[in-house]
Amino acid sequence: MSKENILEIQNLQLNYGSTCVGKHITLSLSKGESLGIAGESGSGKSTLLKAIVDPESYGVTVEKGRIQYKGMMVSEWTPAERQKIKGTEIGMILQNPYTNFNPIRPYKKQFAETLKSHNMWQGKKSISAIQALFKQLGLDDGRRILSSCPYEMSGGMNQRISIVVSMMLQPSLILADEPTSALDAASQAQVVEELWHLRKMSELSMIMVSHNLSMIAQICDTVAIMHKGQIVEFGDIREVLLAPKHWYTNQLLKAIP
Numbered sequence: 001m002s003k004e005n006i007l008e009i010q011n012l013q014l015n016y017g018s019t020c021v022g023k024h025i026t027l028s029l030s031k032g033e034s035l036g037i038a039g040e041s042g043s044g045k046s047t048l049l050k051a052i053v054d055p056e057s058y059g060v061t062v063e064k065g066r067i068q069y070k071g072m073m074v075s076e077w078t079p080a081e082r083q084k085i086k087g088t089e090i091g092m093i094l095q096n097p098y099t100n101f102n103p104i105r106p107y108k109k110q111f112a113e114t115l116k117s118h119n120m121w122q123g124k125k126s127i128s129a130i131q132a133l134f135k136q137l138g139l140d141d142g143r144r145i146l147s148s149c150p151y152e153m154s155g156g157m158n159q160r161i162s163i164v165v166s167m168m169l170q171p172s173l174i175l176a177d178e179p180t181s182a183l184d185a186a187s188q189a190q191v192v193e194e195l196w197h198l199r200k201m202s203e204l205s206m207i208m209v210s211h212n213l214s215m216i217a218q219i220c221d222t223v224a225i226m227h228k229g230q231i232v233e234f235g236d237i238r239e240v241l242l243a244p245k246h247w248y249t250n251q252l253l254k255a256i257p
C-alpha cells in the first residue's frame with residue numbers, strides 16, 4: 001500500500017446472500033483526495049460504500065478481495081472497533097438528511113449527544129468549535145441554527161447541518177451517498193458549495209456517490225464509473241470527462257443536459 005493512500009480496494013466481489021452485485025472492484029484514494037462514483041441505478045455504488053463502512057450491518061458480504069483503510073484490513077475490525085471508527089474516522093453523509101436528526105429536538109442538544117457518545121464533548125469549548133465549523137462551511141448564523149429544531153428547517157438546510165455534524169467528529173474520510181438527490185435545485189447548489197468548502201480541508205478525503213456527473217466534476221479529483229457491478233473506468237476527472245475510454249462513460253456524458 002502506497003504511503004499516501006488512505007483507502008485501497010483490490011479485486012472486490014460483493015454479495016447480498018448468494019447474489020453477486022459487484023465484482024473486480026479495484027480503486028484507491030489518497031489523503032486529501034476526493035473521488036466521485038457515478039453509474040446507473042442498481043450498479044452497486046451504495047453497496048460499495050456500505051462495504052467500506054460496515055458490511056455486516058447492511059447485509060453485504062465481501063466474497064473476494066480486500067479493503068484497506070490506513071493500512072488496516074477493514075474485514076479484521078471487531079464490531080467494537082468498527083463502531084469506534086464510524087463517525088470519528090469514517091463519516092457518512094446520507095441521501096435523506098431528516099434521517100440524521102430527531103425533528104423536534106434542538107440541534108444544540110443533538111450535537112452535544114453525538115459528541116458525548118464519542119467522548120468528545122467539552123461544553124462551551126465544543127459549542128465554539130461547532131460555530132467555527134458552521135462559519136468555515138459557509139453557514140453564518142450558527143447560534144440561531146443551534147437553538148432551532150430540524151422540523152423548522154428545509155431539507156437543504158438539514159443536509160448542510162448534517163455535514164457539519166459529520167465534520168465535528170473530525171473524520172479522515174467522508175462517504176457521501178447521493179448527498180443532494182433529495183433536494184430542490186436551490187438547496188442542491190448550497191450543499192454543493194458546502195461540499196466544495198470541505199474540499200479545501202486538505203487532510204480530508206471524500207468519496208461521493210452521485211448520478212450527477214456535473215456535480216462530481218465540480219467537487220472531485222477522480223471519478224469511477226460503475227456499470228452492472230463493475231468499475232468500467234477510473235481516473236482523473238478531467239481526463240475521463242475529456243477523453244472517455246468506455247462506451248458507458250460516453251453514454252453518461254451524452255445524458256448531461
Ligand SMILES: Nc1ncnc2c1ncn2[C@@H]1O[C@H](COP(=O)(O)OP(=O)(O)OP(=O)(O)O)[C@@H](O)[C@H]1O
Pocket residue numbers: 016021039040041042043044045046047048058059
Ligand atoms: N439489502 C439488499 N438486499 C439485496 N439486494 C440489494 C440490497 N440492497 C441493494 N440490493 C441490490 O444490489 C444491487 C446494487 O444496489 P445499490 O443500491 O448498491 O445500487 P446503486 O448503484 O447505489 O443504485 P441507486 O443509484 O439506485 O442508489 C441492486 O441490484 C439492488 O437491487
